[in-house]
Amino acid sequence: MKVLLGIGGSDDSIRALEKTVERTANVGDDLTVAIVDNPAGERSREDIETRVTELLDERGVDAPVRLLDGDPGSALVDLAENEGFDQLVLGGGETSPMGKIQIGSIAEFVLLNSHVTVTLVR
Amino acid sequence: MSDRTFSDAVADPYDAPPLSFTDREDRTIEVRAYDGSDEEMEALVEMYDAFDPSDRAQGIPPGREDRIRDWLENILDEDCLNVIAWDGDEVAGHATLVPDGDAYELAIFVHQTYQRAGIGTRLIKALLGYGRVSGVEKVWLTVERWNRAAVGLYQTVGFETSDAESFELEMTIRLAEPPDEEGG
Numbered sequence: 001m002k003v004l005l006g007i008g009g010s011d012d013s014i015r016a017l018e019k020t021v022e023r024t025a026n027v028g029d030d031l032t033v034a035i036v037d038n039p040a041g042e043r044s045r046e047d048i049e050t051r052v053t054e055l056l057d058e059r060g061v062d063a064p065v066r067l068l069d070g071d072p073g074s075a076l077v078d079l080a081e082n083e084g085f086d087q088l089v090l091g092g093g094e095t096s097p098m099g100k101i102q103i104g105s106i107a108e109f110v111l112l113n114s115h116v117t118v119t120l121v122r
Numbered sequence: 123m124s125d126r127t128f129s130d131a132v133a134d135p136y137d138a139p140p141l142s143f144t145d146r147e148d149r150t151i152e153v154r155a156y157d158g159s160d161e162e163m164e165a166l167v168e169m170y171d172a173f174d175p176s177d178r179a180q181g182i183p184p185g186r187e188d189r190i191r192d193w194l195e196n197i198l199d200e201d202c203l204n205v206i207a208w209d210g211d212e213v214a215g216h217a218t219l220v221p222d223g224d225a226y227e228l229a230i231f232v233h234q235t236y237q238r239a240g241i242g243t244r245l246i247k248a249l250l251g252y253g254r255v256s257g258v259e260k261v262w263l264t265v266e267r268w269n270r271a272a273v274g275l276y277q278t279v280g281f282e283t284s285d286a287e288s289f290e291l292e293m294t295i296r297l298a299e300p301p302d303e304e305g306g
Contacts (some may be wrong), residue, residue: 046166095181100182100227102180
C-alpha cells in the first residue's frame with residue numbers, strides 16, 4: 001500500500017511517525033514522509049527531519065522524506081491525490097487537561113477535503 | 123501560550139455548594155463538593171461505568187472501567203475542583219474544573235436517568251459558585267456544535283463563544299476581575 005505520512009512537529013504527529021514507521025517495518029508498506037509547516041508545532045523542520053531519518057534508519061525502513069511548503073492541509077491533500085497514494089496518515093490530535101480529544105486544524109482540513117482515505121493515529 | 127479570549131465582564135455570582143433542590147421528577151438532589159474519599163470516587167466510577175456511550179464528548183468519559191479510573195484519578199486531583207449531584211447514595215451528575223495555566227477547563231456529565239430534570243443547570247451553577255469562592259478567575263470548555271442542549275446550558279449560565287472555527291465550539295466565562303486591575 002502506498003502511504004503518505006504528514007507530520008508538522010506536534011506531539012501527536014511524532015507519535016504518528018513512530019507508529020507508522022513501526023507498521024511499515026512490519027507490513028512493508030510503500031511509505032513517504034512529508035514534513036509540513038505546522039504553525040502550532042513546537043519543533044523546527046530540521047529537528048523533525050533528524051527525528052525522521054533516525055527512526056527510519058533504526059527500523060531499517062527506506063522511505064523518501066519530502067518537505068512541503070505552503071498551507072499544510074492542502075499541500076498534503078494535493079500530494080496524496082496527485083501521486084496516487086492509497087492512504088494519508090496524520091496525528092490523531094492532542095488531549096486537553098480534562099482529557100478531551102482535540103483534533104488539530106490540519107487534520108480537520110484533510111478530513112473534510114481529502115479524496116484519499118485518511119487515517120488518524122491514536 | 124493560549125490566545126483564548128475571555129469577556130471583560132464578570133459573570134453572575136452563583137451560590138457555592140452544598141445546596142439541595144427538588145428536580146422535575148420530584149427527586150431530592152443534593153449538590154456537594156467532592157470530599158476526597160474513596161467511597162465518593164467509587165460512586166463516580168459506578169456512574170461513569172453505566173454511562174451511555176452516545177453521550178460521550180470528545181472521548182470522555184472513557185469506555186472501560188480501568189480507563190475511567192485513570193481518567194478520574196487525574197481530574198479528582200487536589201488541584202482540581204469537583205462537584206457531585208447526589209440522589210441519596212447514587213451519583214446523578216458530576217462537574218469538574220481542571221487547571222490549565224491561568225484558567226480552568228470545565229466539563230459536566232449528567233447520567234441518562236437524571237437528564238432533562240433541571241439538574242445540569244443547578245450543577246454547573248454550583249460548580250461555578252465553587253470556582254468563584256475558590257479564586258478561579260477564568261473558565262473555558264469545548265462542546266460539539268451539534269450538542270444544542272449543552273451549548274444552550276452554557277449560554278444560560280453566562281458562557282460566550284470564543285472560537286467557532288474548529289469542529290468543536292470553544293466557550294469561555296470570567297468569574298473574577300484580573301488580579302492586577304484597579305478596583306478588582
